Amino acid sequence: MKALQFTLPVTYDKSVIVQEEQLPHFYPYLHRHNETQLTWIQEGEGTLVAGTSMHTFSSGDVFLLGANQPHLFKSNPEYFSNESGKQVRSMTVFFNPNGNLSSLFELPEMQVLGAFIQQHSGGFKLPSKYVKSVSQKIVEMQESQGFNRFMLFFQLLKDLYAINGKLEPLSMVPVDHVSESEGIRISTIYNYIMKRYDTMISLEDVAAEAHMTPQAFCRYFKKHTGHTFVTFLNEMRINEACKKLTTGGAESISTVAYSSGFNSITNFNRVFKSVIGNSPREYLENYRSNF
Structure with a gap:
């Protein structure tokens, strides 16, 4: 199996990106990127591989994945059948805390949010009782642009920070900042095992x-x-x-x-x-x- 690019490029014309997907199944290869992502699973079931840990996911789940954290939303086998009629839908917020937002998180008033993001570099699953309010914020961000989206983004981070201390990490293994070639090798190994x-x-x-x-x-x-x-x-x-x-x-x-x-x-x-x-x-x- 040919190894795909381990670091996926994301457009940089916006500081905060909201991506909506409706596909037969999720992207089927382990990958990572510089952006932290917050993903709301609107429809779909399978296994989330985050770092070296595995978690079941289903419709309504919300996950945060840290910057450069290897991950894969592995759809259940039936999603790869053309006859099943199944599909996945999700909305994801991408932002790079170490990119053009880094100076903002260094401001005295913003350091608590920066520390929160760093603290949860291993990701977490949002407790179910907070899913409704957080997913609503994601929808509002998707429907907004420019300054309004930016303000909603920080309100979203504030809401996540307010439940700090109740969040279990998806992976206890620290993110390993390996080279691109090493990342491709690890991706190849993971994908080989998951297919067999x-x-x-x-x-x-x-x-x-x-x-x-x-x-x-x-x-x-x-x-x-x-x-x-x-x-x-x-x-x-x-x-x-x-x-x-x-x-x-x-x-x-x-x-x-x-x-x-x-x-x-x-x-x-x-x-x-x-x-x-x-x-x-x-x-x-x-x-x-x-x-």
């Missing part, structure tokens, strides 16, 4: 894709992600298994296990409990009891 997590993928397979020996790859992957290859692969498989268990489409837990890349029920149960904290059956029972 449900197969019997081996360390040797991924190392060959990265043009490394298995030993060199293990050191490289751990350095840049904070995870071992096996840990990352298992977490991805368990994340997908959780979605299959809760959507009701799977015939049984064993079907979920094998379709998520595990070669035995015993191994699936062991890994599931180590990642989630309880067994697949307990997880499913807890999920059903909340509905």
